[in-house]
Amino acid sequence: MAPAPDGFARLFNPRAIAVIGASPDAARIGGQPIPILIESGFRGNVYPVNPKYPRVGELACYPDVAAVPKPCDLALIAVAAPLVPDLIAQCGRAGIPFAIVFSAGFREVGAEGAALEARLKEVIAASGVRVIGPNCIGTMNLVDRVYCGFGVGFRNPHLKLGPVALVSQSGGFAYSVVALADAEGLGFNYIVSAGNETDVTTLELAADFIERNEVEVLVLYVEGVSDGGRLRALGRRALELGKPVLTWKAGNSAIGRAAAESHTASMTAGYELYRAAFREGGFVEVNDVHDLVDISRAFLHRRLPRGPNIALITSSGGSAVLMADECDRQGLVLPRLSAATLEEMRKVAPKNCSLANPIDLTAQISGRNEDFNRVVELTLADPNIDQVIVRYGNVQGAVGEAWARQLAGLVGKTDKPLMLALGRVPDEAVAALKVLEDARVPWVLTPLRTAVAAGALHHYAEKQRRFRSASARGGGRPIARQALEFPSGAGRLSEHEAKRCLAAYGIPIAREVVLAPDEVAALRKAPLEFPLAVKIDSPDIAHKTEAGAVQLGIKDLAALKSAASEVVANARRHQPGARVNGVLLAEMVHGTEVIVGAVNDRFFGPVVMFGLGGVFTELLMDVTYRFAPFDAVTAREMIAEIKAAALLTGFRGSAPLAVDALADALARVSWLAADHAERIAEIDINPLFVNAAGVVAADALIVLKN
């Protein structure tokens, strides 16, 4: 249900606003919205609603919602929580399409509040009113100057207007962030505290904002979202539009997650799934106010680097060293400039300075602004370079302003991003920074932070290229949807049943048969080639090894028969009531062990996990995730992402393994999980053996859901 681009237009820019629970007492929440609306410059009518008062301030007060004049597009509700549902119903009857509920006392306070919230949700649905909150502190529209909220964050009519929108699951925190970002010079246009999201969610608002032309950067403070699919859709749309969603995700550690739950009672998936969504879509994770400011500024340049190659131009060796270190951490590359560029550069660069990248023009460049900019111009023109950071000292006063104007002119002649690492107090360079800001040339306070912002541009550009390439490739379905027969109800498949599902999707499995115990006892010759694995085949025994129901490396018929009878006896002893399909005989396979898993997350749907076996996965957590389905190209990215990838692609002279076959298998698992997401809760292939010739699943588990 993506809203139309103007779906929330009258919420943020209402013709008139009713304040329900209005009070003359500014210490009460109901006493604050009216002065704030007036102070912020709201030009529509404001209608206080409260049966207790004939007037509130200078305004006539209405006894109830029905008495409010029409048209009224928005109700601000500041009454005791138990009264809220009925008031929403009244708004519905009065034809008020939007409400913002400040009242607290819903699910964030426990079971009683949760029951009240459930009732509120029903009333909202029946009323047709779209509701922000409850338990929120309000919204700001700086374009049309409409502040609808309470608290100190709204007593700031001089906030700077700019092309950044913010939606936050924490109200107090959001307005603290806005105040700090404003002090660093970043301007916002829309700010929303989403509260409990009983009706309108953070993601619905985000989907609205990202379509607005005036929103160039979207910032989300998120503790958890209930719809992973919508989060992913937002990420895709962001990449299509080339807009970044700066995402400040909190509640990621166990203790932070517990705190988040007590805070807004968010139901949340594991952080690793959020990260998978962030990596795939147009998101940029931020962790503090300065990240938000720097990276917003970088994107407001409205250009992205074509590749990882960056040039650093400085007059201070120390900042060159620091930025080079950070560029390395960011995966940026500092190539040499072309010979032609260097030849031209030598004509203007101070002698004895280093023109290797970083280009350190040293303090000798002081006062030679034209020469400095000539070096910048040559660097921007160099085909080896995708983006540029300059760090320069002569930025004060009129001289700095002239320098900045010339620099902005040079930047305007290219489509490559360029940022200034300021490295001084902004007050000393006001004129120059104004020129750069008008020209949308980003500046960042410190060299390190500049390199971080350059990294963010690069990573975003890479994601956009990957996204476009994946879109061009299409779905990459390696096999048509296969009909599979599953038993009804929740439960497990036996190993053999699970492997038949894999085989149906073209995932190689070991050659195997299931025989009844007496069939094994009667065998004259082995049905498969030795050595064999002998296991119980039962949907009820998940941990076969612990049950003593696995024997490996069986080399002859006699050993096979004795292994089979032991396996059956052990299984029956371990779990007397277990259903047993028979004895599974499988040819032994070899190679490097990897694990391929899929879980059907309640928030994100099916997601595939990949890692090397044993300690790599369980101790070192060297695993990676992708949402299903995906194609083999994406699977190759997964394989390349794990730290121990060299063990598959060739390490210390060992032969490379069949990585293409592995990627194909990963993609097929993703389609199996996606095609049958209605029934498959979990897939676990552990181990999948990878060798030089291909891959083979040696064990498999599939868990079904209702």
Place this chain on the structure above:
Amino acid sequence: MAPAPDGFARLFNPRAIAVIGASPDAARIGGQPIPILIESGFRGNVYPVNPKYPRVGELACYPDVAAVPKPCDLALIAVAAPLVPDLIAQCGRAGIPFAIVFSAGFREVGAEGAALEARLKEVIAASGVRVIGPNCIGTMNLVDRVYCGFGVGFRNPHLKLGPVALVSQSGGFAYSVVALADAEGLGFNYIVSAGNETDVTTLELAADFIERNEVEVLVLYVEGVSDGGRLRALGRRALELGKPVLTWKAGNSAIGRAAAESHTASMTAGYELYRAAFREGGFVEVNDVHDLVDISRAFLHRRLPRGPNIALITSSGGSAVLMADECDRQGLVLPRLSAATLEEMRKVAPKNCSLANPIDLTAQISGRNEDFNRVVELTLADPNIDQVIVRYGNVQGAVGEAWARQLAGLVGKTDKPLMLALGRVPDEAVAALKVLEDARVPWVLTPLRTAVAAGALHHYAEKQRRFRSASARGGGRPIARQALEFPSGAGRLSEHEAKRCLAAYGIPIAREVVLAPDEVAALRKAPLEFPLAVKIDSPDIAHKTEAGAVQLGIKDLAALKSAASEVVANARRHQPGARVNGVLLAEMVHGTEVIVGAVNDRFFGPVVMFGLGGVFTELLMDVTYRFAPFDAVTAREMIAEIKAAALLTGFRGSAPLAVDALADALARVSWLAADHAERIAEIDINPLFVNAAGVVAADALIVLKN
């Protein structure tokens, strides 16, 4: 050569200063020091020296150094590089004890400059003058108001005085950092740009500053130091004094290191050795200006937490969640408060708020400053809590000031650290912040940064405890110095010779013998128990496996004889001239493979490396370093530090291995490396097998130096 505490007194606070190369032209470097000295408030005499001018500004100018009146404690030198050595010699003859050389054109510009610098170094030594620079921008003493330098960084007479000293290997960068930190309210007392450090080094200055009472925090910007031992000594002294050395280390990536070399031509060890020094001593690594400001403020509180337990008290759920996440990353723990504390707290806390830690008093606490502070008081008194962060909104104006005064009073009654996470623009809370600053209660701009600073206090306190415990334990030498006989000159020992060195230090090795090839051929029975390893024993063949000179798992005498002759033949074919001591027969040993190495770093001396074998060390870089020698307690810390430590201490029900024996072996290797640092360049035990009973070295290499 640690200087006496007042060794540099007259450098920073001279009675009179000669400015050599003084000029009336402010665009020249020589034209800047005199106006800067006057502007900064220097009260001593200033003597321009330049044969070209009779006066410079209002001051009489002297034709040469010899003509300068006595006493003159400091010369500032701003002349062409080739003239510098002779001028230093003149200073020496004139009895001027200190000089600061601004001139560039030494080793930073290549071979010719390096030769000039070598000559300068000789002249300095002969002259007795102590010299800062060359290629530096100067020093500042804000206590006595003496600015000796040039450039925009010195045109700031209003820098705030505070208890922080800074020594930097990058001049321009240092003064940029100071300006930015000053804007965030941090004050400095001494600032030095160390330049090429031809005479006085960063570490000599650091050793001086850390002893000064007025220096409570020392900041170093370092690209590389030439004396690792002195760096380590500084770290120990810092822990003894309880002062932090905030270390901003740049040039750590390959590209950054290359940039650092072109910048100041620093010779540097690998970053991992710096990190080992930082981890051991009173260093705190910082990466940007805000780290520096926040962590300095945290330490100026002059109290350290007794343990990892922290309480967060907020009125905003969002900031609670963010801080909880960061505390988790920092290794801080959020315990529940005691039952008694909670009982008292419930009397004042708003209903429905969460008193689990983080304590979220919600927006309902607004205006109830006394109740908020009562919660703080109870938390500080709780025995489960070692330090506290508060995040509170009501900090404006007189109300905020009163709140801050009460808070400071509560903090003054305990010895636990408490920090305020401000979360708003400081201008809005000027009065409250002044109260806190006067009381040395730290405040930090954002919640995340506050949690980072709390983590820094905790890590420092832990290091101090470890240091004190190690000092109390003494050296922990597990074995007296053993005399070892080494062949003269650089080269390798054979495996057997290397293992005899290990055995001399009590490190268990496999039972083994070396026999001549014909002795093996004549054997009637094996001299050791099968299975055996058979290898060539030669100081010349480093890579035995590649030479085909190793056979493992030999099970009987016939196989032994054939293996021995193959190994010898292969070795001779692989490297015809190699010296061969014989055939090494060794009993096969088993267990988990680890690697123990030692290198004798030219900057840091002997250092021991530990990691698990194979991919863990070579691909995942899961290794740790300690300087030799150390005791088994420190070795246990090393073992616990690697990510895959659980493979040794017990993983998924596997039996724990003999970690004590491993720790003992590590300590013994460290003593071997330290006792024989004059000859041993490198030790490599790969693998050392660890099993449930103990450890055994299965292969060993020792490389000698001249």
